[in-house]
Amino acid sequence: MLAQHEHDEAVERLYRLGEAAERAGDLREAAVRYRVAADQRLGDAAVRLARVLFALGEHAEATRWCHAAVADGFPEAEELIQEDSEARQRFLEHAARAMVGAPTFDWVPAAVPAGRVEPSEVQERTRALRALDRRYGGIACHTLVLAHLDAVEPMIVVGAEEMWTAVAEVHELAGWTAFDSGMPGVALPHFSRALTLARQAENEALIASVLTRAGRMFLHHNAPDDALKAFQLGFVAAHNSWADRRELSNPPQAIAALTTKVGTYGADHVRARVLTLTALARNHLALGDPAAAADLTGEAVAAAANLRSARVDDHLRWLDEEARDAGASALVKHIAHRFAHRG
Template sequence: MNTIGSQGSPVTGDVWEQQDMRDALAARDISSVYRLLRRHGVSQRQIAALTGQSQSEVSEILKGRQVMAYDVLARIADGLNVPRGYMGLAYDEATAVRVAANTDDPQAEEEESVKRRRFLAHAATVTMGAAVLGADSGSWVSHPIQTPAPGRIGMTDVRQIEAATRALRALDYQYGGGSCRDAVVAQLSWGQQMLGAQGTDVVKERLYVALADLHNLAGWTSFDTGLVDSARTHFGRALELARQGNNDALVANVLYRMGRVYLHQNEPDDALKLFQLGQIAAQESGSELAVAVLCANEAWAYAKMGRDDQALKLLGRTRDEFARADVPNAPGWAKFFDQTDLSAMIGTVHTELAQTVDVKYTRFAIPALTKAIDAYGEDMARSRSFNLTSLSTNHLLEGDIDHGAKVGIQAVDLAEDLKSVRTKDRMRPLQKEAERRRNNPDARDLAERIAKFTAA
């Protein structure tokens, strides 16, 4: 990759050490950074190519437009091969919340709806079999800093990536994406370079799948920490690599996870499109478990739309497909969907229906959620918190306010130990239900506790 400071570049690496450049980087004054690069002979076109921006964006920044979004700052740092620490971008929750909070600025970022359409088009291209590895994937593509990798790889090297992914995924489940996202991205920084190493066809195909799953995890942990653009970047790359590795089941899993991002943003129409696209790959894979996962999430999308007929129909199909699935021998990225998670999804869909269609659905949601909560171990703390939140909502809807508030406090207590933005977002509907019942002291206490937690 042609980076500034590399052989053949018009700017040497010591440019980043000059005081005026270090001051601009520390202040995240990208306008000044770009102007300093121009003085060193770097053209707007070169800056655009390295940072993944359009020339018009670079021109606007040179004219003074501020760059505030964490993802864009990180992409610029990586593209220019600037150590992230020079810009104060070593990941932590405070940085993510403080900087990423500005991503709604229409002058700084594309409209989210445009990004969703771009990703959907890219996903459709990949899923339907087009060769896109290495192609321009759109504005979400980043340029990770690379570290040395072997010139020739064998199956042992690939197994190392797979083992790291399993370990990091376990941390994500137990402590939240913020606990391991940087480690996942660091692993990718090294692993990505293996694509250029020598190896047998069998090794390379398995490498594609291993790296696809690592990008898949990077996307999921980014989503969990509120970094949607980063999630889109990694999911887009995961799709390409999974297709290159001829693994339809993983393609389906990536599409399910990106669909969940849009579901979380209350965009069920766009989420449903990705779930349905994923269903195509799931069917091609022959994996009943992959089909079950997609059906369950399609049901959730329909429930958010208030379509109880379709939601219940798809839940029925989820149960049927799951009953035929070989869960013990499923790949790592799909093993989460066991009997416990099936109960959780049944409870989640009925909770949504209780809010969008009829409160009667609480009678189906409560036993399913209770079953899931009782079965989750400490290694699935985030999932347990989500289900406690939904269970509390159902009890409030039913009028059992005292018990609902008690369960809600349990959800907050558990979530406070997790590094997950999603746990806060998922509590906001519960907070609204508690606020509606403020005349009850337990509901009022719950509402205030959630407000304090989500604002922290």
């Protein structure tokens, strides 16, 4: 009886060690500990093991443990199978919504902002961690990336587009290093939040980058159809980014893309609409159509009446420079009206 008691205590201890490893983000260690406890049919160890295995991308073994858990009286394990099969689909649906400007913040950071951090500081640390990932691999730096994320994510509630972009890049790196660490289930939520923040910042290039990384992960884990969908959405974002850029290498093509894009923005996406109208005006001006450019600029300035965005002001200043060079006085007056009312 004493030996049995000691055995039970040892199994219970392994279960607790599994919990600790899972909280620390060491899912492979957690799986080792939970597997022993699940073999001994300790409590909900099989459920916990299945959840960890799904996060590690070990779908077949995870499914077997789900069935074992259901047989042991844990019906919630059946839901894990359904959730896993739907995870990529949910991500792709979220990505599709991001392409039309739908996502808004759908989570609250775990902590409140502590002090003030500049976006440039966040990006500098992210670049250093990205260099570590390239040199030593995701396993070597994933924990460091998560610590960085914990420190900076609260800033999204007090920041604006520059901070949203900076934190989105951290989530993108967290997802990438999770994937490289063999944890695709952990990567997807990070990629999803990166998309949300990139859309808030109207950063099409970053959206394209996130979707490309997600597509590569899907390919690696034998989901070519989902990979193709991610790549296709990423291509659209990349094309939108190209249409937004300052270089006017192909105005007719940019006008076609931007005209389609501007129609996707509703009343809740004022900044995106203003930026797109400004880009349209610049391209019409480049084609020698100052009247159309002036109309679009007037529409942009009117839409931006209650908008406070340094990026919008920068784009309008670039347009103003080009309008002055082209002698487009009506367009210049529209922009002057914007800044006169800003003080």
